[in-house]
Amino acid sequence: MGRQPGWSRPYDGDMPRHIDQDVHSAFVEFRNGSEPKCMSVQCLYCNQTRAKNTTRQKQHLLQCAPYLAAHPEVALQASAAADEAAAAGSSSEPQHGHPDASQYPNPNPPPGEHTNLGFMPNPRINGTPNQMPGHGGRASIGAPDGTPAAKRQKTKNSNLPEIPLREVHAAFAEFKAKDDDKCMSARCLHCNQVRAKNTSRQREHLMVCPGYQSVLKEKIPANNLRHQFDEDDVASSLALPTPSLTLDFRMSIRVKPKLSIGTANFGRESWISCVGGQWAGRFGKGILLPGGQDKQTMVKDMATRIDASYLLQTNDEQPALITCKVKGWWTGDRDVMERLQDPVAADNVAAHRYLFRVVIELETGDERYADVNTGLWVGSGCRRGAEIVYDAHRVS
Known part of the structure; x- marks a missing residue:
């Protein structure tokens, strides 16, 4: 279909952003009875009909008074762009203004009169002539x-x-x-x-x-x-x-009897040395090397702060070394905490009778186990005679 007489672009330059967004929702499509192979469109703002053509539909919206009234930002953009084009002297095409209204059907035909394209607006979609939509979406x-x-x-x-x-x-x-x-x-x-x-x-x-x-x-x-x-x-x-928790590994640590350092600034401090142990989990297994230390600080009602460091060794042919830092709290009723201070009595205290909760961090320079460097674990522990056992749950 050729260019309609008297029609030209409103201005040279990019279309306002809203035009690109609204062009499809501002028109309702239908098939013209006289030309069933071609689609026609009707503007939801002024009821004018035309052949379906995205570019011409955009141009129409830039000159459609009801649409511009509902979208003042588009009118301002179009006006500013036209002024810039005129100032630059770049308007090589003659400006013809609005297309001749005689080219389009009467937007408000008398009762019983159809448009010249054989299309009657559907009141359920388009609304009545006095209730046409005034926004950018479909009615x-x-x-x-x-x-x-x-x-x-x-x-x-x-x-x-x-x-x-x-x-x-x-x-x-x-x-x-x-x-x-x-x-x-x-x-x-x-x-x-x-x-x-x-x-x-x-x-x-x-x-x-x-x-x-x-x-x-x-x-x-x-x-x-x-x-x-x-x-x-x-x-x-x-x-x-x-975050989710996954049981990742367990440590069993053999320790020497506790050494009391005395009362310091924050409570009564003790020193517990590791003499060895073992660990096993999802990413490997091995032993705990002797020499690890657990500094414990007992505060009010025998609640105890845990601050420990251990060295894990893997069972590989060429072992990897992994440092393990454990920090947390050991709390419970006073009578339970008193029994836990005795290694023999501690064997008879169930783990659910107290809270032994820690945060665990691992670090290694061995590339085979580099994944542990960015991991974080929360754990629960218990005391069994001369052993401390931790379950480490990886946070993911």
Whole structure:
């Protein structure tokens, strides 16, 4: 189809960004009865019809008064670009202004009169002449009870996670607005807005739906604490991954009797030396070399601070050496803690009667075990006579 008489680009330069975004949603497509092989389009803002052509549709929007009234930022961009082109003297084509209205059908034909392309606007999609949509999306579908859908909003920047497809489907109830409709409509179960069924648009809606947003924020563990961040604080909308724990290795450490150093600034200090031991786990096994030290500081109610360093050796033909640092607390009822100070009595105290919780870090210069350098472990321990046993759970 050739260029229509009197039509030219409004200005030389790039189209405003909103034009590129809105060109497809600003027109409804249909097949012209006289030319069934060609698609035609009708502007949802002024009801003008034309052959389907993306470039010409963009040009039309730049001169469509209802569209420009609804998008003042586009009008400003187009005006500024035209002024720049005129100032630079780059307008080599004659400017013809708006196309002759006689080329297009009457946007508001009398009752019973069809447009010259044989297309009658569908009130369910286009609305009545006095109810044409004034925004950049397709016309909203009203609810069966007459409640119109809200204007389409662009998705706001959000720190909330992307909504899974199954949750998008679960958040909407599908139905046919009319019995003879070929397309399904969808009602948001959180705000009752109704729109045409479209997964992408439904997901966009949920990202700005106040009802769904409140439900989504409640799923963030940090928002269910006793004290919370303010509603508008970015930390209240951050969904962070929850660490998982995997049992990675166990250490059994043989120790000498405890040496009491005496009362220092923070409590009563003791020194416990390692005489050996063994370890085994997912990434290897081996022994603990003699010489490791465990400094313990006992504070109020016999709660004890653990600060220990050990040296692990692997069972490889050429062994690797791995340093192991253990820090944590040993706490429990006073009578239980008193029994644990006696190596013989400690054998009769079940591990669940007290808390022996530690953080473990490993470090090595051997490339075969370099992965441990960036790992972090939390562990639980127990005292058994002259041995201390730790289970190390890797945080992932």
